[in-house]
Amino acid sequence: MGMTAEVDKLVVSRHASRDLAWIIASPKAADRCDDRAAAARDGQGILLVLADGATGVGFGGQAADAFVETIMSAPGQMGLPDRFALADRVIRDRDIDGDTTGIAILRTEDGISGCSAGDSEAWAFPDGGAPFELTVEQAKRPRIGNGASPTPFALLSPSGGVIVVASDGFWRWADHDSVARLVSRSTVEDLPEALLLDLVERFGTPDDDVTIAVMAARGGV
Numbered sequence: 001m002g003m004t005a006e007v008d009k010l011v012v013s014r015h016a017s018r019d020l021a022w023i024i025a026s027p028k029a030a031d032r033c034d035d036r037a038a039a040a041r042d043g044q045g046i047l048l049v050l051a052d053g054a055t056g057v058g059f060g061g062q063a064a065d066a067f068v069e070t071i072m073s074a075p076g077q078m079g080l081p082d083r084f085a086l087a088d089r090v091i092r093d094r095d096i097d098g099d100t101t102g103i104a105i106l107r108t109e110d111g112i113s114g115c116s117a118g119d120s121e122a123w124a125f126p127d128g129g130a131p132f133e134l135t136v137e138q139a140k141r142p143r144i145g146n147g148a149s150p151t152p153f154a155l156l157s158p159s160g161g162v163i164v165v166a167s168d169g170f171w172r173w174a175d176h177d178s179v180a181r182l183v184s185r186s187t188v189e190d191l192p193e194a195l196l197l198d199l200v201e202r203f204g205t206p207d208d209d210v211t212i213a214v215m216a217a218r219g220g221v
Helices: 059-073 080-093 176-185 191-203
Strands: 011-016 020-025 035-042 045-054 099-108 111-117 121-125 151-156 162-166 210-216
Touching (some): 011 191, 020 035, 045 059, 045 162, 045 210, 080 099, 121 176, 162 176, 176 191
Antiparallel strands (some): 011 020, 045 099, 099 111, 121 162, 162 210
16 A cells, blocks of 8 residues: 555654554654564564653653563563563663553464553454454553553454554544454555554644554464
8 A cells, every 4th residue: 555755754664564564653753753563473473562652752762662672582481461570670770761651462373462551552353343452451550661560461262353553642543433444445464554544634644653553363373
């Protein structure tokens, strides 16, 4: 899907593959964007991580970097809640004057397991079913780096559909019916750009960093 030149100027980074894609956009200079996303093989599955740094100009990005690095580099046998607790300690031990939201989702042959803290959200859009929030029970404060209490979640044996994970720069404006319509007619590879373009067309240039990640609920591991 082609983006307009105006929207394309907002893009800080993007990744697209058949069953996993994300886009990070910011109205600020790229080096001041505090959102992060990453993915990698982890044990028996694929791990997707999203962070939205906060508190202090530039320091939120440092907290987000520390969170992503810690989650991605932790031993495979370490559970996600323990990784979140470790990331919380790492941010504080480094004396970073910032904190971050965080979502980590591990997709295996058995389904989806995840953990979250803060106000970024993960939603499931099942094939032929109503969307629902996976992170509905998460604690929004304190964030990671200030004593967060991570909340685990799971989606066992999903029949299909996608998981949409995004920072609050997206969800504060998103219309879930519109998201569902775009989900129904877009590939995973194209969906993050389609959602960003729809957001900008309806509401104008965002005033916050926006990260949108999409993962097929079922897929290769």
